[in-house]
Amino acid sequence: MSYTALYRKYRSQNFDEIVGQKHIITSLTNQIKNNQVGHAYLFTGTRGTGKTSIAKIFAKAINCPHSHNGNPCNKCEICESITNGTNVDILEIDAASNNRVDEIRELREKVKYPPVTCKYKVYIIDEVHMLTDSAFNALLKTLEEPPAYVVFILATTEVQKLPATILSRCLRFDFKLLTDEQLEAHLKYVFDDSKIKYESDALALLAKLGCGSVRDTLSIADMCVAYSNRNVTYASVIEAVGMTDRQTLKSITKCLLEGNKGELLSTINLVASAGKNLVQLAKDMVSFVRDVLVCKTCKDYKNILKLSSDSIKDLEELAGITTTEKLIEILTKLSTLDNEFRFSTSPRNLLEITLVSLCDFEMTELNELKMQVKLLEKKIK
Structure with missing residues (x-):
């Protein structure tokens, strides 16, 4: 038997298996239990947050003759056929490859025919923002007043691209990123x-x-x-x-904070010689220095970072030898590199120049005054 990817093998088959999105699940199950199913839904959110999975579960739940508390039974013939993708009344359409007005007109003609085996005919239109303006216009009337047995579920990652006329005709559900x-x-x-x-x-x-x-x-x-x-x-x-380990990141950050240019360049050379991606190194540095900044500025940094005790000790060590201003300067410079890498013929040179220049970070007059005031306060105490 061929191997099934984990994300396909563990795709949720009922609302109880969905990870997160409790606000959406509660709303949909209440509608099913109260027999108040809408005619058009809009699911929007980042990729991989459960839009298509919940759409399929909802299609099963509203058609399942043995649904319990808004959940499909997943045992009856209808549930099994929807799970297997063989049910003719549940149509999943990829708007990216079926985005022309002709395809939507064809869909509009098919809507007239009632479902064969199910109570509702469900159209799941994925990546709906890819439809052309003409296709959206062709869909408007059907979306506003479909037959009683038709339910539309539109899914998109870019809701800002949808016309206001489409948005106003749908019940909108915003999917959140998971923690x-x-x-x-x-x-x-x-x-x-x-x-x-x-x-x-x-x-x-x-x-x-x-x-x-x-x-x-x-x-x-x-x-x-x-x-x-x-x-x-x-x-x-x-x-x-292809990430950089935390000890290497600590070494590079320490060189930055202490202004040790020679050791900094030697460490970058070791990373490059090991075949590591230096663009990825810059991203890892942003994440690591951000952790140092959290450690420097937040009282409950251990709860925020949720790292091992050894990692916390490393961050505390680095936070103790620098200032908030310098960490912000490092983060600001490194965060802009991602865009500059796209136009650079030598990412390594760009990274090295940026890091070496950060070794010579000079405080502004205001920052110097702040540091002097802090030193005076310590002496007074």
């Missing part, structure tokens, strides 16, 4: 269920790399599982995704 804690808990469930060994630090890093998206998190996890031969460690995740 690192939610992603970490879901990864733990997936790895335990799949009998994959893992380290807690590795799960935390994978959740952070997922950036709030379940699909992205599981896709990265899949790659790391293959690389580590089903034993996912923190080090294996670092290697698999």
